[in-house]
Amino acid sequence: MAFEESFITVDGCRTRIRRGGKGPTVLYLHGANGAPMIQPFMEVLAQDYDLIVPEHPGFGMSDEPEWLDNMQDLAYFYLDLLDHMKLDSVHVVGSSMGGWLGMEMGIREPRRIKSLTLVGTAGVRVPGILPGDIFLWDAETAARNTFFNQDIAQKVLSMAPDTEEAQDIMLKNRETVARLAWQPRLYDLNLPKWLHRIQAPVKLIWGEQDKIMPLAVGEALQPKLPNATLQVFKNCGHLPQVEFPDEFSASVKQFIEGVK
Template structure:
């Protein structure tokens, strides 16, 4: 199993926390809007083959936040800065849910800079059919649970939810509303900017995603020059947490291609 190191980068007034593990081609994993545990089996599976970098979105789950940040594109630009500081060239991006939106924005900002893109249940585009689940109408814990196929799958990942976890989800929600509220969880311009992206894109959807309609994934697949959509069975929105082995088996050969 790959060893992991925690690092902190100072990017202007932002102190960025990240984890890095494994060796090989660089792969940046961008996590969900509900944050991420420090370690996940999916991250470990990728780190068996790749040099994996997992930044923690500033302001998500912690009280310190960049007061100037107003759009996921700002986060995308910050992560470009991160790559410069780490001297990482032509990484692949794996974006999970909200992190998929950020990954797509990164690719749109620098269409020649990435090796491969994997977007899993990605927000960021308006679904042609259906709507992105509005977390404002449910509790923090019910929103997190909605990302899983059932309560049993949720409990396997989070167990008995602590007060600290509820506070972290509250802070994640505040940051989402700050940077992704109007319109809610999508960009009106992003689909028009993806056609120039040179990297092949794999769009992955859980078979039972209740957060983002599959029609959004189909729109993503059509918007890229070279995009395709795949389905992981027995999974909701948080495919990486529910079906880590299946997701890793699906994306690893794609990320490893020349």
């Protein structure tokens, strides 16, 4: 499935967009590592959906706007982006920080979100459960803690940035993640107060061996959301969409098709 690349300017921020497929619109919100390439699960989803894959402000080839201070800023930006693209409502799939972002959007404009798929999502603190400290890990530790399948971790390590431009983008991504989620680490104390405003059906997808956002976070989050189910992938780390792309895509499709 071919994806078209474009750049659009919203709120003064030139933003990279990849878009492919036809059907109901799905907005994919990436996590801390950005979305530098179209991955296999995206290709699968684009067989049934109009899949939009932006790079967040401050990530990848998108601008670094001065106004970006927190996740709430990012949520308002994406609601403006939906207005700019003339999209009244969308299905949102958010991974890790992208899931946190999806919840922030759903709280602010619940009717804009048809469904919300949250994959190993950040954003909510669970007492006694510490997320992996991605800010302290070196590249090898991060890769090996991200995936249960160490063959995938090794492949990721073998693809380490080898050009100055790629290294600059990696540093840019890390700086933006720190700006948005350094303190407090990967959560917002105020977020749980407003989760009841999310009206859309929610599917939580988690890797049983997630070392970044432990499964206990998903188990604690599910009852806080008005209409949420939890699916757990065994023998899987933080990114089920990478370790099990076909199964993940089938699960998302089944969920979206069940939304009225």
